[in-house]
Amino acid sequence: MTETASSSRTHPRRARGLSTRVAVHGVLAGYTLIAIFPVLLVILNSFKNRRGIFTDPLGLPGEGTFSLEGYATVLTEGDFATYFSNSLIVTVSALFLILLLGAMAAHALAEYRFRFNTLLGIYLILGIMVPIRLGTVAILELMVDLNLVNTLLALILVYTAQGLPVAVFILTEFMRTLSRDIKDCARVDGLSEYRIFFEVVVPLIRPVLATVAVFSMIPIWNDLWFPLILASGDATKTVTLGVQQFIGQYTVNWSAVLAALSIAILPVLGLYALFSRQLIAGITSGAVKG
Amino acid sequence: MSELTLQDVRKSYGEAKVIHGIDLQIQNGEFCVFVGPSGCGKSTLLRMIAGLESITGGDVVIGGEQVNDIAPADRGIAMVFQSYALYPHKDVYGNMAFALRHAGEDKAVIDERVRKAADILGLEALLKRRPKELSGGQRQRVAIGRAIVRDPEIFLFDEPLSNLDAALRVQMRVELLRLHQRLKTTMIYVTHDQVEAMTLADRIVVLRDGRIEQVGTPLELYHHPENRFVAGFIGSPKMNFLSAERSGDGTTVTTHGSAPIEVPVQPRDTPGAVTLGIRPEHVGLVAPGAGDLDARILVAERLGGETFLHFDLGDDDAFIVKADGGATHESGETVGLTFPPDALHLFDAEGVSFAPRQRHALIG
Numbered sequence: 256m257t258e259t260a261s262s263s264r265t266h267p268r269r270a271r272g273l274s275t276r277v278a279v280h281g282v283l284a285g286y287t288l289i290a291i292f293p294v295l296l297v298i299l300n301s302f303k304n305r306r307g308i309f310t311d312p313l314g315l316p317g318e319g320t321f322s323l324e325g326y327a328t329v330l331t332e333g334d335f336a337t338y339f340s341n342s343l344i345v346t347v348s349a350l351f352l353i354l355l356l357g358a359m360a361a362h363a364l365a366e367y368r369f370r371f372n373t374l375l376g377i378y379l380i381l382g383i384m385v386p387i388r389l390g391t392v393a394i395l396e397l398m399v400d401l402n403l404v405n406t407l408l409a410l411i412l413v414y415t416a417q418g419l420p421v422a423v424f425i426l427t428e429f430m431r432t433l434s435r436d437i438k439d440c441a442r443v444d445g446l447s448e449y450r451i452f453f454e455v456v457v458p459l460i461r462p463v464l465a466t467v468a469v470f471s472m473i474p475i476w477n478d479l480w481f482p483l484i485l486a487s488g489d490a491t492k493t494v495t496l497g498v499q500q501f502i503g504q505y506t507v508n509w510s511a512v513l514a515a516l517s518i519a520i521l522p523v524l525g526l527y528a529l530f531s532r533q534l535i536a537g538i539t540s541g542a543v544k545g
Numbered sequence: 546m547s548e549l550t551l552q553d554v555r556k557s558y559g560e561a562k563v564i565h566g567i568d569l570q571i572q573n574g575e576f577c578v579f580v581g582p583s584g585c586g587k588s589t590l591l592r593m594i595a596g597l598e599s600i601t602g603g604d605v606v607i608g609g610e611q612v613n614d615i616a617p618a619d620r621g622i623a624m625v626f627q628s629y630a631l632y633p634h635k636d637v638y639g640n641m642a643f644a645l646r647h648a649g650e651d652k653a654v655i656d657e658r659v660r661k662a663a664d665i666l667g668l669e670a671l672l673k674r675r676p677k678e679l680s681g682g683q684r685q686r687v688a689i690g691r692a693i694v695r696d697p698e699i700f701l702f703d704e705p706l707s708n709l710d711a712a713l714r715v716q717m718r719v720e721l722l723r724l725h726q727r728l729k730t731t732m733i734y735v736t737h738d739q740v741e742a743m744t745l746a747d748r749i750v751v752l753r754d755g756r757i758e759q760v761g762t763p764l765e766l767y768h769h770p771e772n773r774f775v776a777g778f779i780g781s782p783k784m785n786f787l788s789a790e791r792s793g794d795g796t797t798v799t800t801h802g803s804a805p806i807e808v809p810v811q812p813r814d815t816p817g818a819v820t821l822g823i824r825p826e827h828v829g830l831v832a833p834g835a836g837d838l839d840a841r842i843l844v845a846e847r848l849g850g851e852t853f854l855h856f857d858l859g860d861d862d863a864f865i866v867k868a869d870g871g872a873t874h875e876s877g878e879t880v881g882l883t884f885p886p887d888a889l890h891l892f893d894a895e896g897v898s899f900a901p902r903q904r905h906a907l908i909g
Contacts, residue, residue, distance in 0.1 A: 436627065436628045436630035436703075437631075439595075439626065440630040442597060443617045443624045443644075444618060445617075455632060
């Protein structure tokens with residue numbers, strides 16, 4: 256206390272800094288609370304029995320309401336291990352394809368001069384403005400023709416298409432800011448254009464790749480629409496679709512639904528943790544002189 | 546053999562012509578500097594030699610072999626870029642070893658060459674650092690080291706010093722000269738800075754709008770510029786140009802009402818007005834009435850070691866005289882200016898200079 260007082264006397268700026276910092280952290284804490292509240296509610300209630308959920312939805316699980324029946328149902332009924340691995344396979348594969356193809360397209364658009372460069376760029380980015388769900392019927396027909404209905408490949412392809420426009424857009428803009436010299440230098444060093452991309456460009460854009468990965472990952476993981484239409488078979492169900500079996504026409508097994516959702520958060524958190532270090536670098540890149 | 550020959554080299558982007566047929570021969574071991582204002586095509590020309598820009602017409606020949614369609618890596622060149630272009634995810638050693646590793650060179654050979662280059666440039670202590678942990682000068686040294694390691698026949702430098710601060714630039718300039726003395730490799734260096742060109746070059750190529758204006762040693766360009774552009778570009782402050790009238794046999798001129806001045810150049814028949822040129826450091830200062838012209842000092846810039854006196858004689862640019870640092874002249878004072886005949890240049894209406902009767906003593 257005395258230390259703060261004396262330092263604020265000698266450095267009046269620091270005192271103002273303190274109040275600003277309190278205000279900033281207040282706002283941030285408030286926002287965090289609002290953002291985390293629903294997630295917290297889901298997790299809390301997943302540890303309660305049905306009566307507990309309905310009588311006191313905001314209460315902590317306690318005596319008489321604490322129960323693991325939701326988790327027990329999820330782990331015994333239904334094949335959630337399969338659903339999880341389906342979700343993971345689809346998300347990770349689609350992400351990989353989005354990043355690889357998106358970065359390659361962006362590199363070509365940013366680096367090479369050729370006819371219709373701008374036109375092609377606009378065409379690739381146009382997808383941002385057209386929701387892919389508008390094409391559901393056509394996509395379904397296509398998948399039927401290709402014999403891909405009820406396969407994970409169908410989902411991977413659709414999600415790759417869905418994620419590419421934003422990825423190409425963000426990555427192209429970023430790649431235009433990369434120094435031309437460094438690529439030329441690699442050319443003088445004798446690297447082929449592919450190796451320039453993989454050994455020089457990709458390491459330079461890693462933070463942006465992580466950013467794109469996080470933004471593309473969440474909608475894929477959470478999607479219900481395409482799994483329902485393209486891959487509703489038991490072997491290809493994803494987590495979001497698997498949860499639906501607890502939502503009946505007349506009764507909903509809320510404990511099981513919430514338990515399944517709580518478990519479903521974990522892999523996303525894991526992937527996010529994987530990308531987050533790079534993500535922060537991506538958000539702040541260019542903000543400070545390197 | 547690492548001579549470089551450019552034969553009628555041309556470059557155009559669609560309709561826009563950037564390089565209009567360059568013929569140039571660069572000898573083995575020569576330090577050649579391309580200099581010119583921005584947009585003159587000097588960097589484009591260098592990138593064409595490197596193989597980073599396609600060649601629209603003509604031939605680039607390195608060591609007797611036409612290399613127009615040969616990849617940059619196979620031309621026997623190494624290039625140092627303005628922005629250093631270091632790989633940020635590799636340490637200094639990794640940066641210098643990259644090209645060799647990629648070429649599948651033996652590990653021991655790579656290590657030896659990298660350490661030798663590091664020794665030449667004083668980088669031994671920094672080999673494990675990442676580029677972002679280095680200062681500008683150190684980064685530039687790494688970039689040069691990366692070029693040395695490849696043991697090229699020709700070094701290409703694209704404005705390598707322009708990102709450095711003034712003091713460091715002077716220091717690196719000296720280091721580059723010493724490097725050239727030590728390696729004796731052909732070096733081609735692009736800059737817009739005429740001081741760098743004058744201090745580094747064995748031979749300077751002055752470019753403007755994709756054409757060569759003049760090729761010569763630094764002193765040739767300084768003493769015998771072939772045209773008004775070169776005369777104005779080489780030297781700082783730039784040469785003064787005075788509108789003049791010819792009288793008599795064509796080499797005697799008057800300017801701004803001066804007495805006739807005999808310029809020691811070979812007479813030549815050209816129509817139109819002529820321009821008299823004299824460098825700021827060659828103008829003499831005398832008492833009013835005693836010189837070729839009287840003029841009033843507008844501003845006196847005192848730099849300590851020297852003083853720049855600015856006059857307005859009615860030409861497009863200010864007339865500048867470089868005087869001694871101890872000169873006592875003040876703004877507003879009227880002085881006499883003398884023009885020593887040997888220091889005078891004469892240009893015709895097209896800007897082409899009249900050939901001197903005698904070459905300067907320092908130039909063979």
